[in-house]
Amino acid sequence: MNDFVHPISDEFKEIFFIKGAREGKYPYSHSLLIGDVLIDTGISSRLLRKLKRLYPINTVLLSHWHEDHTSGNRLLPRAKFLIHSKDKILIENVNRFNEFYGILNTPAEEESEWLMESLKLENTKIDKIIEDNEIIKVGNGFDIKVIHTPGHTAGHCAFFELNSKIAFLADIDLTNFVFYAGIDSNLMAFEESLDKLIQLDIKTAVTGHRGIIDGEESVREEINDYKTIIHKRDERILSYLSETNPKTIMDFKNQNLIYKYYSQFKEYEIIAEMIMIQKHFDKFIKNRLIKQRGKGYILS
Numbered sequence: 001m002n003d004f005v006h007p008i009s010d011e012f013k014e015i016f017f018i019k020g021a022r023e024g025k026y027p028y029s030h031s032l033l034i035g036d037v038l039i040d041t042g043i044s045s046r047l048l049r050k051l052k053r054l055y056p057i058n059t060v061l062l063s064h065w066h067e068d069h070t071s072g073n074r075l076l077p078r079a080k081f082l083i084h085s086k087d088k089i090l091i092e093n094v095n096r097f098n099e100f101y102g103i104l105n106t107p108a109e110e111e112s113e114w115l116m117e118s119l120k121l122e123n124t125k126i127d128k129i130i131e132d133n134e135i136i137k138v139g140n141g142f143d144i145k146v147i148h149t150p151g152h153t154a155g156h157c158a159f160f161e162l163n164s165k166i167a168f169l170a171d172i173d174l175t176n177f178v179f180y181a182g183i184d185s186n187l188m189a190f191e192e193s194l195d196k197l198i199q200l201d202i203k204t205a206v207t208g209h210r211g212i213i214d215g216e217e218s219v220r221e222e223i224n225d226y227k228t229i230i231h232k233r234d235e236r237i238l239s240y241l242s243e244t245n246p247k248t249i250m251d252f253k254n255q256n257l258i259y260k261y262y263s264q265f266k267e268y269e270i271i272a273e274m275i276m277i278q279k280h281f282d283k284f285i286k287n288r289l290i291k292q293r294g295k296g297y298i299l300s
């Protein structure tokens with residue numbers, strides 16, 4: 001057995017956890033192989049070439065359009081590709097990624113171009129659209145249920161195998177990165193998606209960047225902790241606002257209110273942070289916690 005592929009449990013030997021390069025850290029991610037269905041292709045080109053020599057891959061389920069989950073698509077020219085309708089346009093037009101990350105004409109654009117080139121990103125032709133609650137039947141008696149979990153991207157989906165109760169949560173990744181900085185991201189939808197997942201009886205969760213979380217209680221607890229990260233961001237942003245002195249999004253720049261530390265992708269993270277603060281603003285306005293005053297916002 002290769003060290004990056006192993007069955008998730010003794011009971012379900014045909015469901016494999018595929019560990020991505022660099023422990024699944026961006027720009028890579030983990031995958032799940034159920035029979036001949038691979039979920040996401042971001043493990044790295046090197047590992048994907050190895051994987052396809054070991055197992056037949058006839059179908060690829062894509063959790064969403066982001067490059068760290070889809071960069072290996074080009075290495076599977078004979079597989080059928082499935083994605084949610086809301087993410088189809090992007091995966092078929094990778095030249096629009098920067099626009100959807102909100103980084104056109106910013107310092108992060110060059111960094112992104114370089115990364116996309118090094119990942120050799122190509123457009124993927126989608127063979128079939130998947131819908132919420134649809135069940136994809138796999139040989140050997142597996143039934144993969146599509147759980148549409150928008151928020152991270154508009155078409156983000158989790159996949160729930162109904163016999164084993166193993167779920168692939170993709171970029172509801174249960175790390176503290178919690179990302180909703182795309183033009184197609186939505187914070188309120190993100191939180192609703194988390195509530196939707198908590199309702200399921202997931203026994204084992206696999207996420208795109210964290211790996212395996214075992215046990216129904218642990219999975220639920222982890223999703224609740226993940227929600228708490230968002231709530232703490234709410235609190236930090238609200239406490240940065242005042243009742244009298246209006247603040248604009250620009251006043252929040254470089255304040256580390258979302259990310260305590262920036263990584264090697266700092267230029268990008270500063271922009272992402274601003275976009276995410278705007279998504280919190282959208283939520284606060286809807287819940288009447290803040291209101292507009294001149295060009296800025298104050299607490300209601």
Ligand SMILES: [Zn+2]
Pocket residue numbers: 064066152171
């Ligand atoms: Zn993503």
Ligand SMILES: [Zn+2]
Pocket residue numbers: 029066068069170171208209
């Ligand atoms: Zn990811």
